[in-house]
Amino acid sequence: MFMEFQFSLAQLTVLNTSPVEIASMAADCGYDxxxxxxxYMGLPGEPDFDLAKNSTLMRETKKVFADTGIRLLDIELARVFDGMDVKKYEPAMETAAELGGKHVISSIWTPEREYYLEKFAEICDLAKQYNLTVDLEYVPIASVKTLAGTVDVLRTVNRSNAGLMVDVHHFHRAQDDVAELAKLxxxxxxxxxxxxxxxxxxxxKDEMTRILREERSYVGEGGIDVASIMNAMPPMxxxxxxxxxxxxxxxGYKEHARRCLETAxxxxxxxxxxRKA
Structure with a gap:
């Protein structure tokens, strides 16, 4: 059966690129x-390319989008952590909506269940004003680190714009079961x-983190059964x-991005x- 695959170029793949650079690169390489x-997460060495604070860069980014036809899929990362202010995510949501994006990634970095349920719900409610989904990603070094934990959040919060974002690396590291994934x-x-x-x-944990952030493999060149995970989820x-x-x-970034797409x-x-509907 033929299936038309659509791919996006994620920021972490080409981390230190501006919105103009990553959009141009994605278009040149053939991404959708x-x-x-x-x-902005304030990590060591992390550049701040917040378009909400840079009207010139926003204008240049919009021009790349218009000239190439590249589209924005999602923005990151609306983390849930102790002492956070959800409203601080609103400018980024405005940016995503203005550029035609559809989704915001979230993840949970505090162990207090009642607190993270409340804050995740607030993120969903804020994002809904901009017609954005909030897609919860579980991460093996975060507080919510398994499929079961993520399902618990989604079922409890029960927001219409909340979703599950599965990273095949994290799924494998959590030793999750594709049969459970297929039931959702x-x-x-x-x-x-x-x-x-x-x-x-x-x-x-340090080695888990290093590979996660610095040394993932091209699809098909590692040891994860990627196809079984993808086949347990709807086409997307x-x-x-x-x-x-x-x-x-x-x-270099561009050739790496190209090889990522070609191998995938x-x-x-x-x-x-x-999976079939």
Whole structure:
């Protein structure tokens, strides 16, 4: 069965690129979408390309979108953490809506269940004003780190614009079951994160974190059964989140981004159909 795959270029794949650069690169390489970091996290060495604070860069970004036809899929990252102010995410949501984006990624970094349920619900309610979904990503080094924990949040909060964003790396590291994934409501799935990684799960958190942030593999070149995970979910766009510092040093951002797309397309063809409705 032929399936038309749609792919986005994620910010973490080409981390230190401006919105203009990542959009131009995605278009040149043949991606359908771009996924941009518009919520500044203040990490060491992280550039701040907040379009809500830079009208010139916003204008230039809009021109790239108009000239190339590239589209915005999602923005990141609306984290839930202690002492947060949800309203601080609103400018980024305004930016996403203005650029035609559809989704905001969220993840949970505090262990207090009642608190994170309340704040995630607030993020959903704020995003709904901009016709955005909020897609909860579980991460093996975060507080909500499994499929079951994420399902608990979605069912409890019960917001119409809340979704589940599965990263195949995180799914594998959590040792989750594709049979459980296949049981979940189709309307929860808006897009996913695609990459590969060594099949052996690191025992140490530091090594887990290093691979997660710096050394993921091209799809089909690692040890994850990527196809089985994708086939447990409905057909949808995939954002290729594949940071690899060695490949970037060797190839440069653009060629790395191109190889990410080429390997993903080659792997998915004939292996992935997505679960039937």
């Amino acid at each position: 979408f771009v996924s941009m970091r518009q919520i 409501p189709a309307e929860w799935f808006h897009f996913g994160h695609l990459c590969d990684a060594p099949g052996e799960i690191p025992a140490e 766009p995939y954002s290729i989140e594949l940071p690899n510092l060695k490949k970037v040093a060797e190839l 397309r080659a792997y998915c063809a004939g292996r992935v159909t997505g």
